[in-house]
Amino acid sequence: xxxxxxxxxxxxxxxxxxxxxxxxxxxxxxxxxxxxxxxxxxxxxxxxxxxxxxxxxxxxxxxxxxxxxxxxxxxxxxxxxxxxxxxxxxxxxxxxxxxxxxxxxxxxxxxxxxxxxxxx
Amino acid sequence: xxxxxxxxxxxxxxxxxxxxxxxxxxxxxxxxxxxxxxxxxxxxxxxxxxxxxxxxxxxxxxxxxxxxxxxxxxxxxxxxxxxxxxxxxxxxxxxxxxxxxxxxxxxxx
Numbered sequence: 482x483x484x485x486x487x488x489x490x491x492x493x494x495x496x497x498x499x500x501x502x503x504x505x506x507x508x509x510x511x512x513x514x515x516x517x518x519x520x521x522x523x524x525x526x527x528x529x530x531x532x533x534x535x536x537x538x539x540x541x542x543x544x545x546x547x548x549x550x551x552x553x554x555x556x557x558x559x560x561x562x563x564x565x566x567x568x569x570x571x572x573x574x575x576x577x578x579x580x581x582x583x584x585x586x587x588x589x590x591x592x593x594x595x596x597x598x599x600x601x
Numbered sequence: 602x603x604x605x606x607x608x609x610x611x612x613x614x615x616x617x618x619x620x621x622x623x624x625x626x627x628x629x630x631x632x633x634x635x636x637x638x639x640x641x642x643x644x645x646x647x648x649x650x651x652x653x654x655x656x657x658x659x660x661x662x663x664x665x666x667x668x669x670x671x672x673x674x675x676x677x678x679x680x681x682x683x684x685x686x687x688x689x690x691x692x693x694x695x696x697x698x699x700x701x702x703x704x705x706x707x708x709x710x
Contacts, residue, residue, distance in 0.1 A: 514697070525688065525701055525702070525703050525704050526637075526645065526688055526690075526701040527701065528698055528699045528700070528701070531697065539696065539697035539698060541698060575644055575645075577644075580647055580650065580656065585633065585650075585692050585693075585694050586692045586693070586694065586697055586698060586699050587635035587647060587650050587690060587692050587699065588645075588647060588699075589647040589656055591644035591645060591646075592644065593644065594644055
């Protein structure tokens, strides 16, 4: 069963760049899109964007100008960078994989989540 | 952009009873709808996709129905472990993405 494990800096100051990485175990990056989804404390879920093994991306339009997603197939991992963060970017960030190969964007495999706090 | 709403915000049901959760889309989304369960401190878990297809390993007491703009998640024979927040999600392949509803918190009486 595929497993996703994520890590990254947990405390940032306003205007800094958020950086998270997710490594994939028991599976290949090929044939799937790999997503980032976030959840502000006590609130609902927001899809951030996704990247495939070729580096093709789809981004949430509301975040697109600040987003960079990439893959490193040699390490079987993918990454998220979100620039110019503010307190509104404080959230638990999840990495996730689409449930079905070549399928629609709903997610059956999730990382454990990483809390990122933006505070001066 | 399609907006997803869920009702009620909180639902309290006794063990063994049936819980009915609703999700509405601002425009028709055909059957491009998924349901997730999120327990405290955990990542969401996919329950249903295609409005009515259970994901692997999901018990039959979870069922989804609906199409167009109105959808329902029914949990039969409620168990204490079903305490969670349930989210619906509309998905697109073009442009790719997903929009979640605000969630329904299910409490066990």
